[in-house]
Amino acid sequence: MEAWIPITIAAAFLQNLRSALQKRLRSSLGTRGASFVRFGYGFPLAVLYVGVLHGVVGYAVPDLNLRFVFWAVIGGLAQIYATILLVHLFSLRNFAVGTAYSKTEPVQAALFGFLLLGEKLTAGAVFAIVVGVVGVMLISMARSPLSPKSLLTALASRTALIGIASGGIFGISAVAYRSAALALEGPNPVMQAATTLAFVTGFQTLYMLVWMLATDRGEILRVAKSWRSSSLVGLAGVLGSACWFTAMALQPVAYVRALGQIELVFTFMASWFMFKERLNLRELSGCLLIVGGILGLLLA
Template sequence: MMELWIPITIAAAFLQNLRSALQRHLRSSLGTRGASFVRFGYGFPVAVLYVAALHFVGGYFLPQMNWPFVGWAILGGLAQIYATIMLVYLFSLRNFAVGTAYSKTEPVQAALFGLVLLGERLQPGTVLAIIIGVIGVMLISVARTPLNARSLLAALFSRTALIGIASGGVFGISAVAYRSASLSLDGPNAVVQAAFTLAFVTGFQTLYMLVWMVFTDRAEIGKVIRSWRSSALVGLAGVLGSAGWFTAMTLQQVAYVRALGQIELVFTFAASVFLFKERINRLEVLGCLLILTGILGLIFV
């Protein structure tokens, strides 16, 4: 029988891809910070309603906050804000599929952070599956580069690559922090713990970014309000995806969840080709297949 965290992760990956596609669309009318803020600002009310429904309709008691929870949640929230900003900025440097691919070194980095911060270890087969997936990511990263050593090195250490890898690393820190925050709660089950963590984090992120924009770019706030129709969709997709990630990461180690989450890149390529009409070459297709191979290896290892 398939473990529950697997379908939850696949659904979260699909919703995350949908959110990224909507954010890319918003980049034409909003700045990088505005397009990043809508994920949190418009998602927060939905997260609160989700917790309220679990409590008042589902009858679950809400967990009590503690200082480890607050610390991990704030660390994860800040990391996710800056990782999101880097990812949105990437969309202006490369196409939608490749911009997302650069951030997909996250599983390896998340595995390292999980080992260092939480003492979590992986099985050899899992490590191999993750490495195969990351090789696929690297192929995508250099797919539009002339096949010679100098050009490949230049591509791998380019500004775009470094921003993408940094984005993946900061997302990895965020994921490990969220798992730690959720596990520190004494809740009735993983769903309630994840929902409570999500509501707290999105509330903090909304306040943080709102204050930031008040002091640095007030005009962007007006743009965010005027684009409420598209922005609300980003917030909805983002918070539903985050609910899936938080729940899956409460049920399973971060490295496993994020490695399976590489399936997002398959959804990304579909959006890139059919929605944004971007051309995909053979190496990018091969990279995508390797990522799928790594995902299947992760599930059946």
């Protein structure tokens, strides 16, 4: 098995754990505060990760360049606003549906990867991605009548538009991060990914701190007081991001993000055990389609 596959699965699990913890934090911190903890508490860990790779493993720290900084900033900003949209989405719908809407990302990531990076996809891979997205759409209509009109209504709803926008911006972020890591040109994909992660989380932390200082300083105090639960979000976030960045340095974005749809399996488990949400037959069918799409992608 190629290394990017287990790394991506680990990233999906950690991302789902982080999102579940953020959903719980939103009630006490608000949307922006619950989004910030992902970056603010993750930054020191990202720097520590680079330090271990350099000091213990012996990897050289790559030299930064303007191309890297440009893509890292674009990716960092996109991830901030995509995260804010996703956390807000959890207040409009349950955890499973909110996450499912954002999983339109693989097709959007494939499009952005094609337009910005010139990445090619085989016909089999495109079909597998489409199967997975059909599963996502089936989940989104799980509690509505199955009809073209219902599908259009579901896709045009405020919840769907926010979810799809979140997925699209996450797609831009994924492509930007891969571009940033590749711009470092060595010494190896793991160190390139770690350096990108540390730089981006540092930029995101500074950006959001300035934003909160200018608009609501009390939010910073609430984030600091919740350090026990917030640090878990930061830990899950930085470990997940390290896995994502490493996988995307090894493999094109569309393939990594498509395999990452396995997160929905973890999402349904979290919905069932953590939030006591129950699934109907259509939701389960959508989940199976997504898993089928993932397997088809790997075969392709």
